[in-house]
Amino acid sequence: MDELVLDDAQRTAAAALATVAGRSGRRRWAFPRPVPRGVYLHGRPGRGKTMLMDEFFERVDSKRKCRFHFHQFFARLHTAIAESGGLPAALDALLGDTELICFDEFHVHDVGDAMLLTRLLQTLFARRIVLVATSNYPPEQLLPNPLMHAKFEPAIALLRAHLAVVAVDGPQDYRARGCRDRICDRTGFSSGRYVRGHRPGADRPTAVPIAHLLLRARAAEADLLVVDFDEVCGKPLSAIDFLALTHTYRRWVVCAVPSLRRVPVDAVTRFVNLVDVLYDADLPLTLYTEVSLPELVRDVAAAPDLERTASRLSRLPGARPASVAEPAVSGEAWWPTSREGLPK
Structure with a gap:
């Protein structure tokens, strides 16, 4: 930049x-x-x-x-x-x-x-x-x-x-604000969606092997994986397992995502890890849920990193209602202009 x-x-x-x-x-x-x-x-x-x-x-x-x-x-x-x-x-x-x-x-x-x-x-x-x-x-x-x-x-x-x-702890979550201001880049992760409701269309159930178990997917075709929350977050899968799945599946749809306060903390942790993995790989994620994003993460006890998850999910279309644009960031434009070496 x-x-x-x-x-x-x-x-x-x-x-x-x-x-x-x-x-x-x-x-x-x-x-x-x-x-x-x-x-x-x-x-x-x-x-x-x-x-x-x-x-x-x-x-x-x-x-x-x-x-x-x-x-x-x-x-x-x-x-x-x-x-x-x-x-x-x-x-x-x-x-x-x-x-x-x-x-x-x-x-x-x-x-x-x-x-x-x-x-x-x-x-x-x-x-x-x-x-x-x-x-x-x-x-x-x-x-x-x-x-x-x-x-x-x-x-x-x-x-x-x-x-x-x-x-680095200013008052503004720029990730969420950028999407409210409609300047969010709708590619990669952000080209997914946050959908209130059920996924339409017919399922094509299939079993996806990963690590020591089989993941029962609603569909697994080409680079698309469609799976329920209880299946992908309710089984003992690690971030390493999710990373392995991204080598094959580059588009993800997670259905029936509940309010996270209603599920065990281990399932919440896996959901956090899944969002981290997909966000960092910049892969599209679509969630189907009956609750809003604030309701999804509200009152969840003992869930480290969930604030980061909410901030990242705010980039998905449908995750936040439209609002009036906020003022531009204050402060001078500055960054070293030349390429630098490292201390020896």
Whole structure:
């Protein structure tokens, strides 16, 4: 993009990214020397964290850089561990000579993933690889379960020691606002729909094998998968399983989606993971439900990341009623104009 109009929180984050890229932008920030080897951007959904990270990633002048959604990286890591026989060899295979790695939606809810992540962070910083991450959580709120949180405190200390931690938490959810203002790009994920009612037409039931079970689909033809919520979210499927399904099915329809407060928390978590996977892959998602989007996510207890899910679903036509356009974002247009290298 040629010009970004940033709010105050976004400008602070952009300045931190520019500092890591070897320049201070229009302000100098009191980061300790040596320059932090990365940035951790955290805040509520839709505040522009991913947009800032992606702009930074595109402008860094390096061929030894990679960007992952967190689910995507962990899927590759588990595959590499199985193929190589251990974590050190798996990390060697995945990282290679990488000098910059960007993670979108950095989150930790599982103690097993937390242990893998701690080893990953130790490896990244030992190799002086620059890390940029976005998250809905400040470091201290990762792995929030009080019975397990202490196991992740060494990793939190690593994040604080090596990264500039910056809150990007302005008052506006730009993702939802853009769609209310009818400037939402209706391609990829956003070319799906949020439909109040039942799916019309006849079903063609079929069984889709995935992992250790069969998924009973209403239809599975070419690149289209039509499946009920209870089937895709009620069975023990992981984000890795959803990623595997996207290799074959590039258009998704999920039917009979209930108010999420009426379903078990495990099913809610799978729904969150499914939306994450489809959103990051930019694949069309159509939902059929009897409830509005606010009602869908209202009063759901113990469901991490559901606010992000609601923000992402707001991009679907039909998810939100039309409203009067809001004022343009205030703030000066600014981003470093030249391509930058990384700290050595």
